[in-house]
Amino acid sequence: MTETFDRRKGIYDCPILSVKNLSGAIYLMRLHSPAIAQSVHPGQFVNLKVNDEFIPLLRKPFSVCRRDQREGWIEVLWKIVGKGTEILAGCRAGELLNVLGPLGHGYTIRPELELAILVGGGLGVAPLPFLCEEILKAGKKVEVFLGAKSEPELALVPEFIEMGVEVFVATEDGSVGNAGLVTEILIERLKRSLPQRVNLFSCGPTGFLNRMIQITESFNLEGQMAIETMMGCGFGICVGCPVRVRDPRPGERLYKLTCIDGPVFDAREVILSD
Amino acid sequence: MTETFDRRKGIYDCPILSVKNLSGAIYLMRLHSPAIAQSVHPGQFVNLKVNDEFIPLLRKPFSVCRRDQREGWIEVLWKIVGKGTEILAGCRAGELLNVLGPLGHGYTIRPELELAILVGGGLGVAPLPFLCEEILKAGKKVEVFLGAKSEPELALVPEFIEMGVEVFVATEDGSVGNAGLVTEILIERLKRSLPQRVNLFSCGPTGFLNRMIQITESFNLEGQMAIETMMGCGFGICVGCPVRVRDPRPGERLYKLTCIDGPVFDAREVILSD
Amino acid sequence: MIDLSIEIGGLRLKNPVLAASGTFGYGQESADLVDLNALGGIVTKSVTLQPRDGNPPPRIVELPAGLLNSIGLANVGVEGFIKEKLPFLRSVKTAVIVNVAGSAGDEFLKVVERLENEEGIHAYELNFSCPNVKEGGLEFSQEPRVTSQVTSLVRNATRRPLIVKLTPNVTRISDIARAAKESGADAVSLINTLVGMAVDIQTRRPKINTVTGGYSGPAIKPVALAKVYEVAKHVDIPIIGIGGIMNGRDALEFILTGAAAIQVGTANFIDPRTGEKIIAELMDFCQRNGLQSIRELVGSLRI
Amino acid sequence: MIDLSIEIGGLRLKNPVLAASGTFGYGQESADLVDLNALGGIVTKSVTLQPRDGNPPPRIVELPAGLLNSIGLANVGVEGFIKEKLPFLRSVKTAVIVNVAGSAGDEFLKVVERLENEEGIHAYELNFSCPNVKEGGLEFSQEPRVTSQVTSLVRNATRRPLIVKLTPNVTRISDIARAAKESGADAVSLINTLVGMAVDIQTRRPKINTVTGGYSGPAIKPVALAKVYEVAKHVDIPIIGIGGIMNGRDALEFILTGAAAIQVGTANFIDPRTGEKIIAELMDFCQRNGLQSIRELVGSLRI
Ligand SMILES: Cc1cc2nc3c(=O)[nH]c(=O)nc-3n(C[C@H](O)[C@H](O)[C@H](O)COP(=O)(O)OP(=O)(O)OC[C@H]3O[C@@H](n4cnc5c(N)ncnc54)[C@H](O)[C@@H]3O)c2cc1C
Ligand SMILES: Cc1cc2nc3c(=O)[nH]c(=O)nc-3n(C[C@H](O)[C@H](O)[C@H](O)COP(=O)(O)OP(=O)(O)OC[C@H]3O[C@@H](n4cnc5c(N)ncnc54)[C@H](O)[C@@H]3O)c2cc1C
Ligand SMILES: Cc1cc2nc3c(=O)[nH]c(=O)nc-3n(C[C@H](O)[C@H](O)[C@H](O)COP(=O)(O)O)c2cc1C
Ligand SMILES: Cc1cc2nc3c(=O)[nH]c(=O)nc-3n(C[C@H](O)[C@H](O)[C@H](O)COP(=O)(O)O)c2cc1C
Ligand code: FES
Ligand code: FES
Numbered sequence A, B: 001m002t003e004t005f006d007r008r009k010g011i012y013d014c015p016i017l018s019v020k021n022l023s024g025a026i027y028l029m030r031l032h033s034p035a036i037a038q039s040v041h042p043g044q045f046v047n048l049k050v051n052d053e054f055i056p057l058l059r060k061p062f063s064v065c066r067r068d069q070r071e072g073w074i075e076v077l078w079k080i081v082g083k084g085t086e087i088l089a090g091c092r093a094g095e096l097l098n099v100l101g102p103l104g105h106g107y108t109i110r111p112e113l114e115l116a117i118l119v120g121g122g123l124g125v126a127p128l129p130f131l132c133e134e135i136l137k138a139g140k141k142v143e144v145f146l147g148a149k150s151e152p153e154l155a156l157v158p159e160f161i162e163m164g165v166e167v168f169v170a171t172e173d174g175s176v177g178n179a180g181l182v183t184e185i186l187i188e189r190l191k192r193s194l195p196q197r198v199n200l201f202s203c204g205p206t207g208f209l210n211r212m213i214q215i216t217e218s219f220n221l222e223g224q225m226a227i228e229t230m231m232g233c234g235f236g237i238c239v240g241c242p243v244r245v246r247d248p249r250p251g252e253r254l255y256k257l258t259c260i261d262g263p264v265f266d267a268r269e270v271i272l273s274d
Numbered sequence C, D: 001m002i003d004l005s006i007e008i009g010g011l012r013l014k015n016p017v018l019a020a021s022g023t024f025g026y027g028q029e030s031a032d033l034v035d036l037n038a039l040g041g042i043v044t045k046s047v048t049l050q051p052r053d054g055n056p057p058p059r060i061v062e063l064p065a066g067l068l069n070s071i072g073l074a075n076v077g078v079e080g081f082i083k084e085k086l087p088f089l090r091s092v093k094t095a096v097i098v099n100v101a102g103s104a105g106d107e108f109l110k111v112v113e114r115l116e117n118e119e120g121i122h123a124y125e126l127n128f129s130c131p132n133v134k135e136g137g138l139e140f141s142q143e144p145r146v147t148s149q150v151t152s153l154v155r156n157a158t159r160r161p162l163i164v165k166l167t168p169n170v171t172r173i174s175d176i177a178r179a180a181k182e183s184g185a186d187a188v189s190l191i192n193t194l195v196g197m198a199v200d201i202q203t204r205r206p207k208i209n210t211v212t213g214g215y216s217g218p219a220i221k222p223v224a225l226a227k228v229y230e231v232a233k234h235v236d237i238p239i240i241g242i243g244g245i246m247n248g249r250d251a252l253e254f255i256l257t258g259a260a261a262i263q264v265g266t267a268n269f270i271d272p273r274t275g276e277k278i279i280a281e282l283m284d285f286c287q288r289n290g291l292q293s294i295r296e297l298v299g300s301l302r303i
Helices: A034-039 A083-089 A128-137 A157-162 A182-191 A206-218 B034-039 B083-089 B128-137 B157-162 B182-191 B206-218 C077-090 C105-116 C144-155 C173-182 C218-234 C248-257 C274-288 D077-090 D105-116 D144-155 D173-182 D218-234 D248-257 D274-288
Strands: A010-023 A026-032 A045-049 A060-063 A066-068 A073-079 A096-103 A115-121 A141-148 A166-171 A198-203 A222-226 A242-245 A255-257 A264-266 B010-023 B026-032 B045-049 B060-063 B066-068 B073-079 B096-103 B115-121 B141-148 B166-171 B198-203 B222-226 B242-245 B255-257 B264-266 C006-008 C011-013 C017-019 C041-043 C060-063 C066-069 C095-100 C123-127 C162-165 C187-190 C194-197 C212-216 C239-242 C261-264 D006-008 D011-013 D017-019 D041-043 D060-063 D066-069 D095-100 D123-127 D162-165 D187-190 D194-197 D212-216 D239-242 D261-264
Touching: A010 A034, A010 A083, A026 A083, A026 A096, A034 A066, A034 A073, A034 A096, A045 A073, A060 A073, A060 A083, A066 A128, A073 A083, A115 A128, A115 A182, A115 A206, A128 A141, A128 A157, A128 A198, A141 A157, A141 A182, A157 A166, A166 A182, A182 A206, A198 A206, A206 A222, B010 B034, B010 B083, B026 B083, B026 B096, B034 B066, B034 B073, B034 B096, B045 B073, B060 B073, B060 B083, B066 B128, B073 B083, B115 B128, B115 B182, B115 B206, B128 B141, B128 B157, B128 B198, B141 B157, B141 B182, B157 B166, B166 B182, B182 B206, B198 B206, B206 B222, C011 C095, C017 C274, C066 C194, C066 C218, C066 D218, C077 C095, C077 C105, C095 C105, C105 C123, C105 C144, C123 C144, C144 C162, C144 C173, C173 C187, C173 C218, C187 C218, C194 D218, C212 C218, C212 D218, C218 C239, C218 C248, C218 D066, C218 D194, C218 D212, C218 D218, C239 C248, C248 C261, C248 C274, C261 C274, D011 D095, D017 D274, D066 D194, D066 D218, D077 D095, D077 D105, D095 D105, D105 D123, D105 D144, D123 D144, D144 D162, D144 D173, D173 D187, D173 D218, D187 D218, D212 D218, D218 D239, D218 D248, D239 D248, D248 D261, D248 D274, D261 D274
Parallel strands: A115 A141, A115 A198, A141 A166, A198 A222, B115 B141, B115 B198, B141 B166, B198 B222, C017 C041, C017 C261, C041 C095, C095 C123, C123 C162, C162 C187, C187 C239, C239 C261, D017 D041, D017 D261, D041 D095, D095 D123, D123 D162, D162 D187, D187 D239, D239 D261
Antiparallel strands: A010 A026, A010 A096, A026 A073, A045 A060, A045 A096, A066 A073, A222 A264, A242 A255, B010 B026, B010 B096, B026 B073, B045 B060, B045 B096, B066 B073, B222 B264, B242 B255, C006 C011, C060 C066, C066 C212, C194 C212, D006 D011, D060 D066, D066 D212, D194 D212
8 A cells, every 4th residue: 555644643632522322332422623633544543531540541442433624523433342432422522532543554545446345344334434435535436335233233324325325234133234244245246247446445343354355355356454453552652453464574574563554454464363 | 335336237229319519529418228317326427339440449438417217318428538529429319329337336325415515627517417416306405516627618507507506616717607726616615604414526537536535634524526547348347447545454455446446436535646 | 050069178168259368357247238158158357376456557548449458467366266256157157267377387386276176167278478577577478488387387287178378479479389288288379468558649658557568459350360370370289269359250260260269358348248249140150151060160261 | 940850870861750661662653742852761662682573462451450461572673673763762852771671691682782882872771571481481580590690791791871670570579679789780670560360251261362461550550669669678779660650649659669760651552641741740749849859759758
């Protein structure tokens, strides 16, 4: 990938503009942060300190889900899975949240791209709306594939529809869209006619991403995927977020760091493990 | 002291009925707890777990300030001095609070008592309203002396007046009542005529209580005082709340435990140190 | 019905959940709050030969996710224990483990000798984390040699199960556990408190009277687990795990790591029913995982 | 104007606040967030002779008030350090302390020899908490003998101030500090991480790949303070205090206890500006207490 990212990050106390419970345990928060809104790239993330306590001790990383440069806000989408995400869900508009960002290496939108296929597994949808906007702005065609366990776990479908892109949905229990895995409907799509330069942009859990790696290879496409690992810092100082490099050349490092080399990697670049 | 207290304590999830900010950093909370309201004695305390976290780790002890046996509530009064009291101040009516109590050895109201003089230093006023009610119920005369740094630190004066007892007030800055220490106006009072059987009931910070010990002795009265120490448990298992016994006889223990032998002690019984 | 019972060096427990020494008094203090009969056992506050007043205050300070104490072995002494505390403990249907402490090897011996013919005691636990006056205040179990010596001494004086409680404040706790085993201990319990300290920057004084004290609570759990792991890996002796156990999940971490039983300490100060709750949680975990007996879990960590 | 400067074994620092090894990269990673010139010094990530990839994931797990890690000394190696990292560090107006690690005494020596003629290094800190392959994986500073040996070895190879960083996982840290001093160390820094462990009870696996790892953060502060106190009491050597320092109050606890300087570790992950904030808080504390110099506070604990 050639695009270089502006690595200038900052620490900001950002006013919370809104916190919405989208469904079940899924929340969307809008934060006032002109600096981050200005410079963030799709696929980059912010690292939030959810309270001023020692529990949880660390910041919690979240993809930037949408941003508005003019109004100066960013949004993050999350699901309650533990203490940090639970505390976040209890935050209220008007409070301040300490935000470190923008962080990481995001998705690259190539000039020669013709069709971008965005594939989100579960909460992996989080970085895709922002990515979608930027690809559309670049005048490219976008198709979106979203998968979830069940309807309440499926977030942001209306947001994509509003952007005027085609959205294909699969749920494991068939409560909405195709019954089954999103990768299955994706494969069906890929079997049909495709333009020359197709890119797969994906984000989701490890099992899903491993499937995406296979698909990227078997259809011989370019794929970029945003991965998740435990993170100690989010900006390269703890060395706690390694991801295995697939075929390290002699002398090359065995690991890359998710927080600065990623979280977006080429699908052929890394080996994911749980 | 001869009265034996019912030591049967319990652990209850008590609904918070109200939290009032009386002034500055001083708060009054009413808790629904029929069992404790029923059996608690003046001078006893409850031990509150202010949240479900490891910070703060321990329960926090508070004197029972008032109770209503019929309506089944108790009240606690506190000042924000740290994390635990701050979290308490953020509690809202309707939430549950985990309460352990009633705990400790309270004040003893002797049948032969004629005049009870209640003396509160600062937040040491906390156990006195309940004590006052009980002494009045027993048909004895009560006078109340309250001291504080300044008017906003002076709590519950209207509550005593409502009970129909005489209240004498001193503030260090003279913002209300006598300018100076409450012990000074108390001494003036004690120099005037007194009935035969006078008891001093006090509660407050160590410096204040040490002065109360001197006064109790120089006027040769009986004095009971509620003291505070750090507490690990509040019910006698951590042995973390020792208070020096004044003149231990040979073979007697050097320390008593504030949480079970106290918090109310005879003014001649213990030595207080910071 | 799931079987929570275990056997540790000859000591049969109806379940692996004990109350830790110094954090549960002598049982009676919590009797109105806790169903004592439900517990696997109660380890008493340390008993010494003579009554001890303990250290001057402040003895306790609360820290983030932890507690620092310097109680100083305040206790009623062995005669007081027999007269005032043991009768109640005899009435409880649970294992009674008397924790014994002393400032010299001799003192351990004398206390055990005095207790040996008293009924209603199921095992001894030797508190080898107290300072050894002869060794310049080093804790008994900071030296394999001293551990061996005093364990042997007591071993010869009792036919009851003998548990040696180890300090974590050592370079290699497995060396100490081995010394205990080879000198006749039936089990080891670990960990006692870590040496810790806190300073009041306003008064510029230590926050507890003895400057350093014993650090306990959730903050020490990771250290305790690592110590249990070390002993389980290197020494073949039953282990009772202790340190920051607040709930069933914590207890399970210790059991998976190799502890056959666990003790609940600091958690009792916050909720003396913690032990009972853990028993229920263990039962539930076994149920959900289709286990017949808690014993299937002991040391079953997948490395 | 209050004087925050201190001198530690020949190393002059404009203030006593350093970034701890492994928690601040090589400075550059935080350069856009932090005024590096404000810090008293930067201790680099441990540098070994060859580049190291480090351990497989998971390397990090968050615990209540603490962090468990097993990074495995992932670093660019001494040549990579000189080529890629040192030039930037030279441009920063702060003391640069290179932390050196190795799996044998030899490796420490070779790294220091390679660095000795490079400009822009103000001191070395020897990471004696890494496993010594020759001694069956015992950490270097778990043995006074090994500590002496390797300290002497390196001492002979450098005229720069030499700091020995001690592991807390020992019976008597003062014995180790004494060994370091007698073998020529100019100062000791303590503590490195405690050995800790955490278990995922669902998967029944350890939460980090190496089963046990290094425990850091607020939870270890009481232990760190007690270790600093022990060394300050028994050994006459300048001490750099480390362990769970999150703010100025924490730093003051260490300074009062006897540390001439302090290092900020885990706190940098949450807020890399912690060091700067601590400097401001120290300044403020001195001001409010009418002190001319921070040096008046060092070891001024009232016992
Ligand atoms: C670059 C990046 C971007 C992310 N973006 C999003 C997002 O947009 N929306 C979203 O909901 N989540 C996102 N995550 C995951 C999110 O950070 C975790 O869900 C969150 O940190 C959990 O915090 P907690 O305190 O609630 O849970 P914890 O109690 O800490 O843990 C609960 C569970 O979450 C797992 N977990 C904890 N931390 C992480 C982590 N850093 N990465 C992955 N899993 C973790 C734990 O292993 C555990 O199983 C992202 C993670 C990374 C690394
Ligand atoms: C028997 C008893 C009855 C009490 N009744 C009342 C009451 O009715 N109203 C009230 O406002 N306060 C009362 N206290 C004091 C109250 O318990 C403390 O103010 C409270 O625990 C502080 O908690 P924190 O987390 O806010 O402060 P922390 O952050 O824990 O400490 C702040 C300050 O309070 C001191 N402190 C902490 N715990 C105690 C304690 N147990 N006793 C004394 N000082 C302590 C600390 O030394 C420190 O200086 C009582 C204490 C005892 C022992
Ligand atoms: C206040 C207090 C008093 C203690 N007293 C004793 C004791 O008398 N004898 C003993 O062997 N251990 C004693 N301990 C140690 C505990 O039994 C236990 O080993 C330690 O606290 C670690 O467990 P925890 O983290 O669950 O508390 C005491 C601990 C505390 C906190
Ligand atoms: C992720 C991580 C990596 C570390 N790497 C090193 C290292 O490479 N060399 C070293 O000497 N210490 C290393 N340490 C130890 C710290 O420098 C410090 O001694 C320890 O974390 C205690 O301080 P703290 O509680 O402030 O983090 C590391 C600590 C952490 C948390
Ligand atoms: S999260 Fe710290 S280096 Fe990546
Ligand atoms: S507070 Fe625990 S014994 Fe008194």
